Amino acid sequence: MRLRLVPEETHFDFMKFGPIGVAISGFFIVASIVVFFMMGLNFGIDFRGGSMITAATEEPADLSTYRSTLEALDIGDFTVTEISDPAGELTGAVPNQVTMRIEQADGDETIQQDVIAQVKGALTETFPGIVYLQTDSVGAKVSGELVQAGVLAVLLAIGAVLVYIWLRFEWQFSVGAVAALVHDVILTIGVFSLTQIEFNLSIIAAILTIVGYSLNDTVVVFDRVRENLRRFKQTPLAEVLNLSINETLSRTLMTSLTTLIALVALYVLGGEVIRGFSFAMIWGIVVGTYSSIFIASPILLKLDVKRDWSKPEDGGGAGTQFANIDA
Secondary structure, eight states: OOOOOOOOOOOOGGGGGGHHHHHHHHHHHHHHHHHHHHHHOOOOHHOOOEEEEEOOOSHHHHHHEEEEEEHHTOSSEEEEEEEHHHHHHHHHSSSSSEEEEOOSSSSSSHHHHHHHHHHHHHHHSSSSEEEEEEEEEHHHHOOOOOOOHHHHHHHHHHHHHHHHHHSSOHHHHHHHHHHHHHHHHHHHHHEEEHOOOOOOHHHHHHHEEEHHHHHHHHHHHHHHHHHHHHHHHHHHHHHHHHHHHHHHHHHHHHHHHHHHHHHHHHHHHHHGHHHHHHHHHHHHHHHHHHHHTTHHHHHHHHHHHSSOOOOOTTTBBBBBSSOOOOO
């Protein structure tokens, strides 16, 4: 028996709710931009520069003792966070983990290494048997370069999508797909600004993954739109779009649901290291699925894609400007 989330045939009028979806998304985009400029992002060590030490003890983590030990060293701003690791608690492996983030006071990386040595020495005296699981240190110059590289990577990915969709379909499809991607990226940055979850390099990787996932979802819908444009040349475009979304709805929801199951498992059991990445992916899957239906397609309807793309000389069909691509 085949599992279905929706009936085999559906006739939802998605285009009727297109303006509402665009208006709701516009509100959240503006809200995300306002929140970003008001609260900013909680940049991790990758982007701020500094050091991060992850340690574990046999005894339950005493955060107040950790903080008093570090305050006595007069090393500047720092944070101490206990790591909740359900997977470790289930298996009994590496309990009582604590992460300490120490901001870099100046540009001298040698001094930062001395600070790390002081911290480890003091903690070893306070907690005999303490184990240091991970130590990372990023200089201020390197962190600035990482910020630039991260922003450039996201912009290049969106630019490549713009060109790819334009070549594969038409410029109207390209505008719709890129608008959906920009929508997903802005809302992801907005939710990270609102929740103040640490924004580090793994979140940049998650955003690039979201771009790829959202693009794949949008291309599946657009492929069906192109096929139906060839089949129903006299049918109003709104009906063609509704038909295409309904025909791919089961595939879209099944793909999103199975992906979400894996990501939720990673978020709950994967540990603190990948929790931010998992959260970004969960959020990205939800908004990416939404935008492929309620952002990309209504924009395509608004731009009124041409209906006669016949190219008898090269065999190209509807919705294919530069190539006869059916795959």
